[in-house]
Amino acid sequence: GTAQIGVTGLAVMGRNLARNFARNGLTVAVHNRTYGRTESLVEEFGGEGAFIAAKSAEEFVASLERPRRLVVMVQAGAATDAVIEEFVPLLEPGDVIIDGGNAHFADTRRRESELRKHWIHFVGVGISGGEEGALRGPSIMPGGPAESYKSLGPLLERIAAKAPDGTPCVSHVGPDGAGHFVKMVHNGIEYADMQLIAEAYHLLRDVAGYSPAKIAETFRGWNAGRLDSYLMEITAEVLAHTDAATGKPFVDVVADRAEQKGTGRWTVQTALDLGVPVSGIAEAVFARSLSGHPALRETAAHLPGPGAEPLDEAAAARFAERVEQALYASKIVSYTQGFHQIRAGGEAYGWKVDLAAVAALWRAGCIIRAAFLDRIRSAYAARPNLVSLLADPGFADEIGAAQGGWRDVVAEAARRGVPTPGFSAALAYYDALRAPRLPAALTQGQRDYFGAHTYRRTDREGSFHTLWGGDRTEVAG
Ligand code: 6PG
Secondary structure, eight states: OOBSEEEEOOSHHHHHHHHHHHHTTOEEEEEOSSHHHHHHHHHHHGGGSEEEEOSSHHHHHHTBOSSOEEEEOSOTTHHHHHHHHHHGGGOOTTOEEEEOSOOOHHHHHHHHHHHHTTTOEEEEEEEESHHHHHHHOOEEEEBSOHHHHHHHHHHHHHHSOBOTTSOBSBOOOBSTTHHHHHHHHHHHHHHHHHHHHHHHHHHHHHTSOOOHHHHHHHHHHHHTTTTOBHHHHHHHHHHHOBOTTTOSBHHHHSOSOOOOOSHHHHHHHHHHHHTOOOHHHHHHHHHHHHHTOHHHHHHHTTSOOOOOOOOOHHHHHHHHHHHHHHHHHHHHHHHHHHHHHHHHHHHHHTOOOOHHHHHHHTSSSSTTOBTHHHHHHHHHHHOTTOSOGGGSHHHHHHHHHHHHHHHHHHHHHHHHTOOOHHHHHHHHHHHHHHOSSOTHHHHHHHHHHHHOOOEEOSSSSSEEEEOTTTTOOEEEO
16 A cells, blocks of 8 residues: 555544645545545545545555554544454554544553554544644644654654644653543643633623623733633634624623533543542533533522622722733643643553653644643753642742732632632642641541541651540550
């Protein structure tokens, strides 16, 4: 065969990825379960580059140069397993199957270890940037055997987004499930970013009394500063949009029930297992679920709240500035939590994930792309063993400078009854980490009291138990 790469599964993501490869000068074999899609891809976009349309799995495999590299772009889950099962008998040792779907990293680990028995390289690749990204340059997070990356990497570099300094947004993240793990955390951070922006909007609307158009303008201003990001940019677009049918702000005619496909939930489930406090990301997932319970909300709709007048214009403007600080500080916390989770995942699964490289490949192409990510990259590049982003002097200074405004916003939100689960959880995380003593000492006392679960002391090594039911002497635990 002569195709350098093949794409099977030609729904919109697969189709756009195949076109991206072809537009960048590669010969691309394309295949779909039903041939119609393959045919229409080549009919519509054949002029963009060199495609080889394969009618069958056999034809597809035969059209690929060796070692074969085939990208699977089907639905995560059973469909991926079915495709792998179909192709494995047609492949040879050294061939590479690339799963570009939003797979759970645990599935990727399982598939990688099974295929290794057949000497087939399985590369689980996180791809971010939606349909546009797939076509014009996504952020790409490949996991799997380092060896396979040698031949695959240069092809991925061609189609990846380019960071502002020109570097392609792709690098080998680590073995087996590392790429999908990092993509999962990307999505968790995406949820948190979205929730924090939503809270900022809610506060500007209900406390400052701003219209959606005015909030769009405010966000555009923020987007020119340290909050510069794709999500900030598109939020302003959404807020400025007017519904054609009613003439109302678009945001006022959309049902306020947020949906989710599951990657944010996976982030939190995994974090719970790893014991990593991703409270900001968790609140973002819960905020979506809460919004999706209309009956529950209905029963609470008549419960009393504080009731307060909107701020006057000057006070509103001052408040808006503090909301910017709260948003920025909370964003630092979400990324701190997300990167902590990647580090913890790496330790648990034996991956050596380079956190500076992860931040680097999120600088462009993906949904959370932002100027901010280059700062995170340099923080980890300067100190690869940085325990937490909050330990970076630059971020520490910034969060310290923002904390006054951040507290005012959370307090004002509580006084006025505007929910800010993201801002509040982030602030609680910040304060808990700062605290010289945590009430966890009391938790340990309670556990020892009711369950003889023992505790450690601040002044001596060892574990201890107090005879609570007896004379309350302390014994070795
Ligand atoms: C991306 C996105 C992409 C998708 C999310 C949406 O990185 O390109 O994250 O993967 O848009 O899965 O997730 P929800 O449907 O759960 O909001």
